[in-house]
Amino acid sequence: MVNPDVIVETFALGKRYGTRWAVRDLQLRVHRGDVFGFLGPNGAGKSTTIRMLLSLIRPTTGEVRLFGHPLRGDRRRALASVGGIVEKPDFYAYLSAVRNLEIVGALYGGVKRSRITEVLELVGLEDRASDPVKAYSHGMKQRLGIAQALLADPQLVILDEPTGGLDPQGMKEIRELIIHLSRDRGKTIFLSSHLLYEIEQVATRMAIINQGTMIAQGRVDEMLSQGQYSVHLQAEPREKAESVLRRLRGTVKSFERVNDEFRVSIDRTEIPRLQTALVGAGVRVYAIVPHRSLEDYFLSITEHAGKGTS
Amino acid sequence: MTRLVLYELLKTFWKKRTYLGFAVVLVIVPVVEVAFKLEGGRFLTVMLRGLARDFYLVGNLFNGWLISFQIMNSLWFHIPLLISFVAGDQLAGEATSGTYRLILTRPTSRSEIFVAKWITTIVYTVLFVAFLAVLSIGLALALLGRGDLLVIGRGTGILILPGQDVAWRFILAYIFAGWSMLTISSISLFFSSFVENAIGPIVATMGVLIVSTVLSVLPVEVLASLRGYLFTSYMDLWLRAFADPISWDRVREAVLVLGGYSAASVLGAWLIFVRKDILS
Numbered sequence: 001m002v003n004p005d006v007i008v009e010t011f012a013l014g015k016r017y018g019t020r021w022a023v024r025d026l027q028l029r030v031h032r033g034d035v036f037g038f039l040g041p042n043g044a045g046k047s048t049t050i051r052m053l054l055s056l057i058r059p060t061t062g063e064v065r066l067f068g069h070p071l072r073g074d075r076r077r078a079l080a081s082v083g084g085i086v087e088k089p090d091f092y093a094y095l096s097a098v099r100n101l102e103i104v105g106a107l108y109g110g111v112k113r114s115r116i117t118e119v120l121e122l123v124g125l126e127d128r129a130s131d132p133v134k135a136y137s138h139g140m141k142q143r144l145g146i147a148q149a150l151l152a153d154p155q156l157v158i159l160d161e162p163t164g165g166l167d168p169q170g171m172k173e174i175r176e177l178i179i180h181l182s183r184d185r186g187k188t189i190f191l192s193s194h195l196l197y198e199i200e201q202v203a204t205r206m207a208i209i210n211q212g213t214m215i216a217q218g219r220v221d222e223m224l225s226q227g228q229y230s231v232h233l234q235a236e237p238r239e240k241a242e243s244v245l246r247r248l249r250g251t252v253k254s255f256e257r258v259n260d261e262f263r264v265s266i267d268r269t270e271i272p273r274l275q276t277a278l279v280g281a282g283v284r285v286y287a288i289v290p291h292r293s294l295e296d297y298f299l300s301i302t303e304h305a306g307k308g309t310s
Numbered sequence: 311m312t313r314l315v316l317y318e319l320l321k322t323f324w325k326k327r328t329y330l331g332f333a334v335v336l337v338i339v340p341v342v343e344v345a346f347k348l349e350g351g352r353f354l355t356v357m358l359r360g361l362a363r364d365f366y367l368v369g370n371l372f373n374g375w376l377i378s379f380q381i382m383n384s385l386w387f388h389i390p391l392l393i394s395f396v397a398g399d400q401l402a403g404e405a406t407s408g409t410y411r412l413i414l415t416r417p418t419s420r421s422e423i424f425v426a427k428w429i430t431t432i433v434y435t436v437l438f439v440a441f442l443a444v445l446s447i448g449l450a451l452a453l454l455g456r457g458d459l460l461v462i463g464r465g466t467g468i469l470i471l472p473g474q475d476v477a478w479r480f481i482l483a484y485i486f487a488g489w490s491m492l493t494i495s496s497i498s499l500f501f502s503s504f505v506e507n508a509i510g511p512i513v514a515t516m517g518v519l520i521v522s523t524v525l526s527v528l529p530v531e532v533l534a535s536l537r538g539y540l541f542t543s544y545m546d547l548w549l550r551a552f553a554d555p556i557s558w559d560r561v562r563e564a565v566l567v568l569g570g571y572s573a574a575s576v577l578g579a580w581l582i583f584v585r586k587d588i589l590s
Contacts, residue, residue, distance in 0.1 A: 054415040056588035090408030107416035
C-alpha cells in the first residue's frame with residue numbers, strides 16, 4: 001500500500017565498492033512538506049545516498065521510490081518532480097546562466113523563458129543572467145545551483161551540502177531560502193549536511209547516518225528533547241548564584257563554573273524553577289542559554305555507534 | 311529528442327575546442343595549396359621522376375584536382391586526431407566538468423541523452439569532412455584550375471582520369487572519407503564513455519589507430535589473416551572512388567567492416583554509459 005504522504009522511500013538501500021559498503025541497509029522515509037535533514041560526518045555515505053536517490057549511482061541492494069514510483073523501473077515519473085544539487089554545482093562554464101538553465105529545462109521537456117527569469121530572480125541572479133558562468137563567484141554558482149534545482153517547479157528539492165564553501169552571509173541567505181521554499185512554496189526539502197546547526201535551524205525531521213548505516217531517524221524536536229538538557233547561565237553576583245545552584249541540588253543535576261558562566265545540567269521543564277529561585281535570591285540573571293543541541297546529540301550517538309562497531 | 315539534439319549541438323559548437331580542427335584545416339590547406347601553386351610544375355616533375363623514362367605524359371596534369379587529391383592523401387592520418395578531439399569529449403567532457411550531475415539527474419533517460427550526443431558527434435564529423443572538402447577542392451580549383459587527374463596509389467595503379475570524370479569521384483571519395491571518419495568518432499565515443507578526462511579518449515583512439523595501422527601495413531605473412539578484420543585496412547576507402555572501374559565489391563566490404571566497427575563502438579559506449587556510476 002503506497003502512502004501518498006511519503007514521497008521518498010528507500011528499502012534496504014545499499015552500495016558496495018569492492019568489499020566496502022559505502023551505504024548499507026538504508027531505510028529512509030521523507031514525508032510531504034518535510035524539511036528533512038540528512039546528517040552525518042564527512043564520508044558517512046550522504047552523497048552516495050543522494051546519488052542513488054537521483055539515479056547517478058546504481059544501488060547494489062534495495063530500491064528507491066520517489067512519489068511511489070520505483071526509480072529503476074519508472075525513472076521518468078519518479079524524477080519528474082524532483083530537482084537537486086549533488087555536491088558542488090557545476091555548469092557549462094562557457095555558457096550563460098540562461099543557456100545552462102535552458103539545457104536543464106530541455107531535460108524536463110522544455111521550460112518557458114519566463115520560468116527561467118523567475119528562478120533567476122528568486123536567487124538574485126537576474127542581473128548576471130547573460131554572463132558566462134565562468135565569471136561567477138562560488139556563491140553565485142551555488143545560487144545558480146538552487147535555481148536549476150527549482151527550474152521545473154519540483155515538489156521535492158534535494159540539496160547536498162548547499163552552503164558548502166559559502167561565507168556566513170551566503171549561508172544565512174541559503175538557509176532563509178530553504179525556509180521560504182518550505183513555508184511559502186510548499187516544497188519538500190531533503191537537505192544533507194555535516195553542519196549540525198544548519199540542520200537544527202531549518203529541519204523538521206532528520207536522519208543521522210554514520211559509516212554508511214542509519215543511526216536514528218525522526219522529528220528534530222523529539223530527538224533533541226531526549227536525554228539531558230543543559231543551559232549556560234550568566235548571573236551576578238556569581239557567589240550567590242552558586243549557592244542557589246547548590247541549594248537546588250536534585251533539580252540541578254550538576255553544574256560547573258567555566259570562566260564567567262555556569263554550565264548547568266538540568267531537565268528542560270525545571271528551567272523556570274531555577275530562574276525563579278535565582279531571582280528570588282536577588283541574583284541578577286543576564287542569560288539562560290539552552291545548550292542541548294543537535295551537536296551534543298549527534299556526537300553522543302555517533303561516538304556510541306563508533307564504539308559499537310569497533 | 312529534437313530539443314535534446316539542439317542543445318547538445320549548442321554545447322558542442324559553443325566550445326572553442328570544437329573549432330580547433332576547423333582552424334587547423336583553415337591554416338594547413340591554404341598554406342599547402344599556395345605552396346603547390348608557387349612550386350608550380352616542378353612538383354609534378356618530382357612526382358613523376360621515376361615514371362618519366364617509361365611514360366610520355368601529355369595535357370595539364372598539374373591542376374586543382376591533383377592538389378585536392380594530394381591533400382586527401384596526406385591528411386588522412388591527421389584528420390582522425392582532430393575528429394577525436396571533439397568526439398572524445400562528448401561524454402568524458404561532461405565527467406571532467408562535473409556536468410554529468412547536472413544532466414543525468416533528470417527524468418530524461420540516459421539512452422535519450424546518449425542518442426543526442428551520438429547524433430551531435432555524427433553532425434560534427436560530417437561538417438568537418440565537408441568543410442575540408444569544400445575548402446581544399448574549392449581553393450585548389452581557384453588557384454590551379456581544372457584538368458585531368460593523375461592518380462598514383464595503392465590499389466589504383468597509375469591512372470589518368472579525364473577532367474569531366476573527376477568531380478563526382480571527389481564527391482564519392484569524401485562520402486567514403488566521412489564514413490571512415492565516423493568509425494574514428496565512434497571509437498572515440500566508446501573510449502569517452504568510460505574515462506573521466508577528455509584527453510584519455512584522444513590518446514586511446516590514436517593509440518588504436520597507430521597500432522592497427524602498423525598491423526595493417528606490416529608485410530608479415532602471419533598477420534595476413536588478421537588484416538581483413540582491422541578497420542585500418544579499410545581506412546583508404548576513399549581511394550577506391552578513383553579506381554577505374556570502381557570495384558563495388560571491395561567498396562561494399564570496406565563499408566560493412568567500417569560500419570561494423572562503428573556499430574560495435576557505439577553499442578559498447580551506450581552499454582557502458584547507461585550502466586555507469588557517476589562519481590565525478
